[in-house]
Amino acid sequence: MKKNLLFVMPSLSAGGGEKSLVNLLSQIDFNQYEVDLFLFNHEGIFMEFLPGEVHVLPLPDSYRLFNLPFAESVRKLVFQNRLPLAYCRAMFAFKNAISRSNAVTEQYNWKYLASSLNVLDKRYDVAVGFLEKSSTYFCVDKVQAAKKIGWVHIDYDKLGMDPRFDIKYFEQLDHIVTVSEECTHVLKKRFPEQRHKIEMIYNIVSPTMIKQMANQANIDVYERSHNEIIILSIGRLHYQKGFEMAVEACKILVDKGYKVRWNIIGQGEEHERLAHLIQENGLQNHFRLLGLKSNPYSYIKHADIYVQTSKFEGKSIAIDEAKILNKPILVTNFSTAKDQIKHGYNGWIVEMNPGDIARGIEQLILDEDLRLQLSKNLSQEQLGTEEEIDKLYKLVGER
Incomplete structure (x- = not known):
C-alpha cells in the first residue's frame, strides 16, 4: 500500500x-x-x-481572499461579513509595513495568515x-x-x-x-x-539532467565580443547574495582595463537598487541583470567564470550546478563556503569585499592554466547526489 x-x-x-x-x-x-x-x-x-x-x-477561498491586494482583500471580507478575517488581514499588512526584519515578521505574522487557512x-x-x-x-x-x-x-x-x-x-x-x-x-x-x-x-x-539541459542551446548564449570574459552569478536579487559587491568588483575590473561582462540570473527586491548602482557606475555595457531563466544551464556552460558573492548560504545549488558543468568558480568566504569549495583545488575562495572579489577574478582571468586546472579537478569529482x-x-x- x-x-x-x-x-x-x-x-x-x-x-x-x-x-x-x-x-x-x-x-x-x-x-x-x-x-x-x-x-x-x-x-x-x-x-x-x-x-x-x-x-x-487547491487553495482555499478564504486564503485567496486574504492574499488579494490589501484594500481589495479587506473590502471583500467586510462585504462578506468576515470581520475577524478582515481584522487579521489588516494586522498582517500593518506588521509588514512597520517591519525591520522580514524573517521575524514572517514568523510573528503567521498567526494572522493562519486564520485564512483550515486544517x-x-x-x-x-x-x-x-x-x-x-x-x-x-x-x-x-x-x-x-x-x-x-x-x-x-x-x-x-x-x-x-x-x-x-x-x-x-x-x-x-x-x-x-x-x-x-x-x-x-x-x-x-x-x-x-x-x-x-x-x-x-x-x-542530477548531473545527467543538468548536462542535457546545458546542451539544449548549441550556440554561445551571450553573443560575446572578441576576447570578452563572461562572468555569471545566479541568485535572488536579495541582500543575502551580496550583488552590490559584484557591481563594485566589476567596476574595479573595468577601470583596470579588463574586457568583462558580468551577468546575473535572478529577480528580487534589490532589482531597482542594483540597476541604479549599475547606471551610477557606468556599467550598462558590462553588468547585466538577465532576470529569471527556467534553464540557466546553457548560461553556466558558456560562461568563463562562475562567481558567488553571497554573505551567507546554506548549501548553494547554483554552486553545485557550476561544479557539475566544470566551471572555474570563485566564492566569498561565507560560513558554509568550505562545505562546497576546497580553495585552490576545485574553486577559489576570497574575502567578502569588492576589492578581494575583483583581485580573485583578475587572478583567474590572467592565469588560464589555473582555470583549466580547477575545471579538470571538477571533472574528476563525483558530484551527483541522487x-x-x-x-x-x-x-x-x-x-
Whole structure:
C-alpha cells in the first residue's frame, strides 16, 4: 500500500529551496508514494518541472481572499461579513509595513495568515515543511500526519529569525532536516535540546539532467565580443547574495582595463537598487541583470567564470550546478563556503569585499592554466547526489 506524503512550500518561483524540492520530487518512487504538494502561490518558473504524478492541492477561498491586494482583500471580507478575517488581514499588512526584519515578521505574522487557512481534511503518513518559517508552521498547525518533518535550507543564525518562536514548532516535529555540515552544526548549537532530531540531507542535483539541459542551446548564449570574459552569478536579487559587491568588483575590473561582462540570473527586491548602482557606475555595457531563466544551464556552460558573492548560504545549488558543468568558480568566504569549495583545488575562495572579489577574478582571468586546472579537478569529482533520496526514505519509513 502506498504511503501518502505531503510537501509544503511557499511557491515554485526562483530559488535554491524551490529547485531543491523539484529535484527531490523528480527522484521519488511514485510506485511507493502518493505525493501531494501545498503551495501558497501557484505561480513560478519551476511549476513546469513538477512531475505529473504530484498532486498540487487547491487553495482555499478564504486564503485567496486574504492574499488579494490589501484594500481589495479587506473590502471583500467586510462585504462578506468576515470581520475577524478582515481584522487579521489588516494586522498582517500593518506588521509588514512597520517591519525591520522580514524573517521575524514572517514568523510573528503567521498567526494572522493562519486564520485564512483550515486544517487539511486528508490525513498523511508524513508531512514535510520544505522551507523554514511558514511552510513548517503550516505543516505543524494545519496538517494531520503520523510524522512531521521540517527543512532548514540556510545557516539559521544568519537568517535573523527569532529562535524563541521556532522552538515551539521544532518541539512538535519528528525530524529537522538541513542541507550541509555547517548548517547542521549551527542548528545543533542553537537548539541543543532538539539535536537528536536534526538530520543532514544534501540538496539533490542530477548531473545527467543538468548536462542535457546545458546542451539544449548549441550556440554561445551571450553573443560575446572578441576576447570578452563572461562572468555569471545566479541568485535572488536579495541582500543575502551580496550583488552590490559584484557591481563594485566589476567596476574595479573595468577601470583596470579588463574586457568583462558580468551577468546575473535572478529577480528580487534589490532589482531597482542594483540597476541604479549599475547606471551610477557606468556599467550598462558590462553588468547585466538577465532576470529569471527556467534553464540557466546553457548560461553556466558558456560562461568563463562562475562567481558567488553571497554573505551567507546554506548549501548553494547554483554552486553545485557550476561544479557539475566544470566551471572555474570563485566564492566569498561565507560560513558554509568550505562545505562546497576546497580553495585552490576545485574553486577559489576570497574575502567578502569588492576589492578581494575583483583581485580573485583578475587572478583567474590572467592565469588560464589555473582555470583549466580547477575545471579538470571538477571533472574528476563525483558530484551527483541522487542517492540522497534514500535518506528521506529512511526518515519516512521510521516509526
